[in-house]
Amino acid sequence: MRFLNLYWRTIKDRLLSWPTIAASVILYILLVIGIYPSFAGNPAFKAILESYPKAILSLLAGGGGGLTLLSPEGFFSIEFLQLWGMIIVAGFIMATATAIVAKEVDGHTMDLLLTQPIDRVEYLTARVAADLTMVLGLVVTIMGSAWTGTKLFDFPLKTDGLIAAGVLLFSLYVLMEAFCLLMGVVMERGRAVIVSVAALIASHLLNALADFNKTIEGWRWLSIFHYYQPGEALITGQVPWPVVLLFSSLAVVLFTAAVVIFREKDIPA
Amino acid sequence: MPVIETEGLTKYYGKSRGIESLDLAVNGGEIFGFLGPNGAGKTTTIRTLLGLINPTSGRATVFGLDIVSDSVAIRGRTGYIPGDTNFYPKMTGAETLAYFAAFRPKTPPVMRDDLVRRFDLDLSKRCKDYSRGNRQKLAIVLALMHDPDLLVLDEPTLGLDPIMQKEFYDLLNDFRHRGKTVLLSSHILSDVDKTCERVGIIKAGRLVAVENVSELESKKVHHISAMFSDSFEVREFSLPGVTVIRHNEHSLELKAKGEIDPVIKALAAHKIVDLDFEHASLEEVFLEFYGEAGE
Numbered sequence: 001m002r003f004l005n006l007y008w009r010t011i012k013d014r015l016l017s018w019p020t021i022a023a024s025v026i027l028y029i030l031l032v033i034g035i036y037p038s039f040a041g042n043p044a045f046k047a048i049l050e051s052y053p054k055a056i057l058s059l060l061a062g063g064g065g066g067l068t069l070l071s072p073e074g075f076f077s078i079e080f081l082q083l084w085g086m087i088i089v090a091g092f093i094m095a096t097a098t099a100i101v102a103k104e105v106d107g108h109t110m111d112l113l114l115t116q117p118i119d120r121v122e123y124l125t126a127r128v129a130a131d132l133t134m135v136l137g138l139v140v141t142i143m144g145s146a147w148t149g150t151k152l153f154d155f156p157l158k159t160d161g162l163i164a165a166g167v168l169l170f171s172l173y174v175l176m177e178a179f180c181l182l183m184g185v186v187m188e189r190g191r192a193v194i195v196s197v198a199a200l201i202a203s204h205l206l207n208a209l210a211d212f213n214k215t216i217e218g219w220r221w222l223s224i225f226h227y228y229q230p231g232e233a234l235i236t237g238q239v240p241w242p243v244v245l246l247f248s249s250l251a252v253v254l255f256t257a258a259v260v261i262f263r264e265k266d267i268p269a
Numbered sequence: 270m271p272v273i274e275t276e277g278l279t280k281y282y283g284k285s286r287g288i289e290s291l292d293l294a295v296n297g298g299e300i301f302g303f304l305g306p307n308g309a310g311k312t313t314t315i316r317t318l319l320g321l322i323n324p325t326s327g328r329a330t331v332f333g334l335d336i337v338s339d340s341v342a343i344r345g346r347t348g349y350i351p352g353d354t355n356f357y358p359k360m361t362g363a364e365t366l367a368y369f370a371a372f373r374p375k376t377p378p379v380m381r382d383d384l385v386r387r388f389d390l391d392l393s394k395r396c397k398d399y400s401r402g403n404r405q406k407l408a409i410v411l412a413l414m415h416d417p418d419l420l421v422l423d424e425p426t427l428g429l430d431p432i433m434q435k436e437f438y439d440l441l442n443d444f445r446h447r448g449k450t451v452l453l454s455s456h457i458l459s460d461v462d463k464t465c466e467r468v469g470i471i472k473a474g475r476l477v478a479v480e481n482v483s484e485l486e487s488k489k490v491h492h493i494s495a496m497f498s499d500s501f502e503v504r505e506f507s508l509p510g511v512t513v514i515r516h517n518e519h520s521l522e523l524k525a526k527g528e529i530d531p532v533i534k535a536l537a538a539h540k541i542v543d544l545d546f547e548h549a550s551l552e553e554v555f556l557e558f559y560g561e562a563g564e
């Protein structure tokens with residue numbers, strides 16, 4: 001009852017932002033997939049792409065390794081799963097997950113909530129569950145739009161590849177959710193968002209620049225994008241379970257830390 | 270058994286003292302006043318009892334339940350009103366009440382409509398459009414609508430106009446007569462002495478006295494200021510226990526400790542234009558009676 005009350009409240013709060021993001025995701029994916037045939041069929045583009053310095057391509061692709069923009073898998077992965085899709089949904093996660101604790105504390109509404117008979121662990125669980133439901137909805141929307149795109153346009157992506165990439169993508173988002181939640185527990189909202197954005201950008205740069213610098217290469221294992229390779233999942237149709245497990249375990253560790261710290265947290269007047 | 274009982278309850282915010290070794294007992298069915306100057310530790314005590322902040326050491330029980338391990342059960346039977354409440358700006362008053370009522374499925378908000386009528390509150394407005402006083406009324410309805418067994422109030426009448434304040438204190442009395450318990454914090458003596466049977470006096474984080482209101486020392490100190498249309502001699506007021514604070518040709522300000530009858534008689538010898546007569550402020554009382562304690 002309390003759990004569901006918190007859960008539905010959280011969903012209702014996003015009744016405007018979620019559909020907006022879902023709609024822009026659908027439009028953007030169909031657009032990207034729609035222009036692909038003219039793009040891939042044009043030899044001039046191929047020439048331009050090949051003339052680009054490898055560094056720029058890699059930076060765009062986030063250290064995508066062997067992926068090329070000229071295959072549907074590479075194109076969808078680099079253009080969307082590692083770039084715009086990442087930015088749009090990561091933005092949603094950063095805004096919502098940091099709000100769970102920090103926004104209520106900053107706005108002093110946490111007082112009202114925690115003087116009700118609500119357990120603090122229950123509070124975090126209910127709200128994270130609601131946020132993850134919506135994130136899952138976005139992942140399904142992304143993969144569903146791509147699947148629709150393969151039917152509408154000449155864009156051959158395998159269905160099992162889409163599912164596998166979807167699982168990988170969702171596990172990455174779960175990890176981001178846990179990270180942003182923890183930031184919202186230990187600091188105020190504005191800072192939590194800044195730290196989350198900085199961590200994401202740093203992670204991307206670390207992985208991308210590691211291709212060119214030996215010292216950075218040694219630290220690459222710290223970047224989540226080193227493990228996140230949706231292009232491969234699209235091609236093989238295999239869920240990269242070790243990576244999914246890694247992301248989920250990290251998420252559990254971060255969530256547990258958030259719970260432990262939140263339980264001890266003083267809610268100042 | 271007391272409804273609230275603390276033993277050596279201590280809270281430090283890092284190195285800064287919140288409350289220190291507080292021993293407090295509030296009995297069932299009483300309105301207990303919790304009185305102290307700014308920064309004494311009233312809010313800290315109340316928030317610790319409600320589980321909003323964790324005690325540094327010591328222990329406390331409410332309804333015999335431990336405040337740390339059984340906090341949820343305690344909050345299920347307790348209503349809380351802080352001095353200023355922030356609600357969700359976009360929700361209306363009605364939505365706010367419905368949202369919070371859903372957290373207490375076992376105790377329906379039986380008193381909701383009655384309270385809304387009593388305080389003449391418009392529930393259709395969004396919380397961001399409420400004035401401070403109306404926000405306070407909403408907080409009162411929210412805390413009382415489930416008819417809790419204990420009310421914890423932290424300067425609850427800040428922002429209420431005098432008529433609503435009276436309404437509120439009447440409500441507390443009804444509440445108490447039904448066997449419920451109230452812990453009422455305030456730094457305004459007159460708030461407390463009209464409603465409470467007993468008061469605890471807190472200073473610099475420590476409980477320095479618990480007294481029956483009727484015996485409260487402060488009642489024995491008065492502030493008097495008078496304006497006369499005729500002139501007077503200061504020495505007319507050199508009576509035992511009386512200190513003249515200020516005077517000029519037509520006005521006089523004095524402090525009277527103990528018996529006030531002689532002062533009134535002395536005043537009455539002149540033609541009075543205006544007269545102010547009040548209990549001394551809490552701060553003065555503290556200096557007077559509890560000055561050494563707790564420092």
Ligand SMILES: Nc1ncnc2c1ncn2[C@@H]1O[C@H](COP(=O)(O)OP(=O)(O)OP(=O)(O)O)[C@@H](O)[C@H]1O
Nearest residue numbers: 268282285286287306307308309310311312313456
């Ligand atoms: N979050 C905090 N961090 C550090 N010190 C704090 C904090 N909250 C309270 N204090 C300190 O604890 C002491 C007690 O404060 P508290 O708010 O409990 O007093 P109070 O009796 O409620 O005062 P008031 O009448 O002003 O509301 C004060 O000295 C205050 O400076």
Ligand SMILES: [Mg+2]
Nearest residue numbers: 311312313423
């Ligand atoms: Mg206070």
